[in-house]
Amino acid sequence: MYREVDLADVSAATAVTDEVAARYPVRNLVNNxxxxxxxxxxxxxxxxxxxxxxxxxxxxxxxxxxxxxxxxKAGFGRIVSMSSRAxxxxxxxxxxxxxxxxxxxxxxTLSLELASxxxxxxxxxPGPVATELFDNGHPKGxxxxxxxxxxxxxxxxxxxxDIVRAVTFxxxxxxxxxxxxxxxxxxxxxxxxSGGA
Numbered sequence: 443m444y445r446e447v448d449l450a451d452v453s454a455a456t457a458v459t460d461e462v463a464a465r466y467p468v469r470n471l472v473n474n475x476x477x478x479x480x481x482x483x484x485x486x487x488x489x490x491x492x493x494x495x496x497x498x499x500x501x502x503x504x505x506x507x508x509x510x511x512x513x514x515k516a517g518f519g520r521i522v523s524m525s526s527r528a529x530x531x532x533x534x535x536x537x538x539x540x541x542x543x544x545x546x547x548x549x550x551t552l553s554l555e556l557a558s559x560x561x562x563x564x565x566x567x568p569g570p571v572a573t574e575l576f577d578n579g580h581p582k583g584x585x586x587x588x589x590x591x592x593x594x595x596x597x598x599x600x601x602x603x604d605i606v607r608a609v610t611f612x613x614x615x616x617x618x619x620x621x622x623x624x625x626x627x628x629x630x631x632x633x634x635x636s637g638g639a
Contacts, residue, residue: 443466444580444615445461448474449496449497449505450493450497450500450501452496452501452504456636459504460508462508463511467516468513469516470519470520471505471506472609473501473506473519474547476498477494478538478575479494480538481537482533486536490537491540494541495540496545498542498545499541499544500546502523503548506552513559514556516534516560517560518539518561521561521562521564521567522563522564522565522609523564523565523566525546526538526567526568526569527567527568529542529567542567546624549564551625564566564624564625566609566625569594569627570599571601571605571630580628595627596629598629599629606625608627610624
C-alpha cells in the first residue's frame with residue numbers, strides 16, 4: 443500500500459494514519475520525513491520554524507499515536523525516528539537543529555511510556571549522507587564536498603545503505619534492551635559545524 447500525503451498537514455497525516463492502521467497490523471514505524479531550511483539567525487523565520495516542527499516533530503507524533511494502539515495490543519512495536527548530527531551544533535541550522543533535537547526529547551519520553559508494552563523507541567542521527575539533497579548542495583568533485591569529506595575521520599560520507607542498516611537493527615523482532623538511544627551516524631566527526639545534514 444502506498445499513500446502520498448503532506449505530513450506537515452496534520453489533518454491529512456491523521457486521516458492516512460487512521461486508514462493504514464485500520465487495514466494493516468503496523469508493527470514497525472520509521473519516521474524518515476524531513477526538510478531543511480538552512481539560514482543564519484538573521485534570515486531564519488517563524489514560518490520556517492513552524493514548518494520544520496510540523497514535519498519533523500508533529501508528524502511523527504501523529505504517526506506514533508495512530509499506530510501505538512495496535513502495537514500495544516500485539517505486545518510488540520519498533521519505532522525509529524530520524525534526527526540529525528545538527529543537534530550537536532551546526533551553522534545555519536537554528537530551525538532544523540531545534541526540530542531534530544525535539545524528536546530526541548520526544549523519543550526519550552515515549553520510550554518510557556511504551557516500554558512495558560514491548561515497544562522500543564529509538565533515534566538515528568545521521569551526518570552527511572550521499573543523497574540527491576546532499577549532492578545538490580555539495581556537487582561531486584567540488585571543494586565544498588571535499589571539505590566535508592576531509593572533516594570526517596573515515597574520509598567518506600555515509601550512504602543510504604549505512605542508514606538502512608542502522609535502522610533495521612533496532613527494528614528487529616528480537617527482544618531488545620536498547621530503548622531511548624540516539625545513534626549518531628557520521629563517521630566519528632567532531633562537532634566542528636562543517637559537515638552533516
